[in-house]
Amino acid sequence: MTQAIEVSSLVVEYRTKNGQRVDAVNDLSFTVQPGEIVGFLGPNGAGKSSTLKALMGFVVPRSGDCRIFGLEAGSLQAKACIGYLPEVAMYYPFLTPLETMRLYGELQGLCGSKLIQEAKDLLARVGLKDAMNKQNRTLSKGMLQRVGIAQSLLGQPALLVLDEVTSGLDPLGRKELREILKEKQSEGTTLFFSSHELSEVDMLCDRILIIHKGHLIEERGMVELKEDLRKYTVSYVGAASLLGLTENWSEDEGVCHARFTEKEQLVQAINRVHIAGARVIDVVSQEGSLEEYFIERIGRAA
């Protein structure tokens, strides 16, 4: 099956002001399946934007290969399949959102009343129905971000490449965006986005890729990752030996608390408590912190 995105051994190089070469992306390889939502994470300067620029053809890689649905990244056919949201939302200040959408739609090969209707529908969908005829320079940062989201959805692209997608949005805006993106996924659209909002990544993504100093350091499915990060706590009263199951044990006013990272260990612990005649008071399953995981992973890679 043709991958939505296929990056192999990508190297993106920049020249600094004093002529030195710096590798922003170094031997990066990953794939994205059609219909997936993949989060692309990394600290500032990790190479996320450079990777996205290579996918869009804004930079020419020094070596390696980027393909969009089997087509060379940056080619007209590849770009025809992509809806792109740049990192910093800047649009022509003296055009209105509707004129902006019309401009981008015409460049995409759309035209006429169909384009205008689609533009209006998308702007209404992102909450800009009342602002579609105001000049962009009068809009707030969040509203401009919504314009950006709307323009990336023009023409119903098969792949959405979104750089810092929730930047500038209020919580309501983020919720609306999540709904839009989930809707798009249900229609079969592939999403590939970078974000610093790990909560959004947590809620949306099927898979995450973590990049640091131009290298891919982690690639995990979200289900599997959440499972790994989950923590279990059993609270009981009485005497029971949990030796060998956990060392994370405490007592507080006669109540014992034992913490486990594996579900198997939890089940064995509960059995031992019952066998020992102790009484289980509470069993808690707690999701792990993606942020802590991210920080720990970056720290390990440094």
Next chain:
Amino acid sequence: MKFRIYRALARGVVLESIRRKDLWVVAILGFLIMMTAGVLGFFGIQGLQVFVKDLAVSVLGIFGTIVAVLTASRMIPEEIKQRTLYPLLARPITRFDLLVGKLIGATVVSWIAFLMLAALTALALASFHVGFEPIMLQYLLCKMLGLAVVCALSLALSLYMTPAAAATMSLIFAFGSGMVVHALTMSYSAASGPAQFAIKALNSVLPQFSLFDLGSRAANLHWAPVPLWVVLFLLGYAVVYSAAMTLLAWTKFRRQAL
């Protein structure tokens, strides 16, 4: 399809320029300069005709060129700086399409400014009881062709140097190329063989903006309109030179990291 792309890009440029109100400032300034000629009115109408026409074509030429240079030289660098280029190039258009569309937009903006100023100038001339002669129409047409070449040159230079440097170089070419060409013609007969070859080469490469300027014919008395073949030659020269400048711009832009 290409036509739609160029039209969309050009429309964006024109809308932005008109709403920025830069063109209005230029038009008003030029009109005010023309009207100051009125203070010389006590000389009587006879003496003033050539002077006001001369002033008119000078104002039109200078302001038209300045608008063209400033519009075209800032176009791509500002798009890169303000990051408005990314959503454009994310569309299925080539970088060459982008350059052509932007060039057409800059040219149209220059023409709008020029024609606005020409309309106000015609009013000013009418107030001095100076008629608008057919040769003035030829002047306007040829000047517009020249402005297209100026835009192409400025756009190309803006990709190789900073916008300020590109604007400066473009203005030097636009206002100085005539002097350089005349110096070349003056020195040709006394030059050695290799020097003559170099002079010919330089003459063929230099943009010949003075060819598009019918101002002195339009301002002075009893000059006949130019023949059709001259206008067609200028059209061809404008197309060829602008295409060459666009290709030069594309050579730098096509692999430029954004």
Next chain:
Amino acid sequence: MKPGFWCAAAFALVGTLGWQSVNVAAITNPPVRIAGLDAHDNSASASLLGQFRTNISAWLWVHADLYLHNGVHMRPITDGESKAGVSVEDAAKDGKEKLHEESLVTVVPPANRDFRGIFGDVERSVSSWQDMHQHAHNEPEQCLPMYRLMTWLDPQFIEGWTTGAMVFARDRSPGGTNRSMEFLNEGLRANPDSVDLLTELGYMTYTRKKAPLDAIPWLEKARDLGFSHRDTLPENERSALENTYRWLALCYRDTDQPNEVRRVTTEGLKVFSDDKVLDSLLRHAGEKGGNGATVAEGLRTGN
């Protein structure tokens, strides 16, 4: 020794030389200066502004030439062209030659001297170019705005005033004469010690208004100024002084004052010993009485 030391030494040396040259009389400067002009010596911005005004008025002077040639750009012939036998574009003798030089050729060359092929043909078609051999000139009235502008910008530009006045005076009606004299008077207010302007006013009063008695005060003032600074007058003022003596002598002759004619012509011949007009006037004044002829002979031979 460090470069800074040598720079300071160089400045000190130049400064010393400059200090010493303060009292050296300038040979080519006009004999008197308008008070405001002294600002140029002390203020850099005033000096720059003065330079700008002077350059613009000089450009306008050249531009006036362009109007006379109906927009055809002309330039002086080069030595190389002269040696190669290129002929100048002589003006027809239409009475306007005095307004400008005529050792000129067209800036855009004719086809037989143009290597540019079709580019040259196009330029000759689009610019105001024509074969200027034996050309005539446009009416100089079209240049009046130029003269007006250049004298506004640079009121000390005497030739602007005098040439403009001459153009006004082509209208031989009383209106034209009055406009010409108003223009000259305006110039005189800006340049009260100009021999040329005073002489032109005297000339206009004498020839157009036919009032030699009224002309005499102008001419006497010009004479007095010119004679007292005769050794330091610039070229155009010196040339005007010669005319001053001539017109003054004629005025005294027409008002039947032979003694004054002799006084004026005698003094004039001391400055312009080869002037045949003054010589003739002195001789005629001598015929009416006195030793005019002897005085004239004496002045010529130096006895």
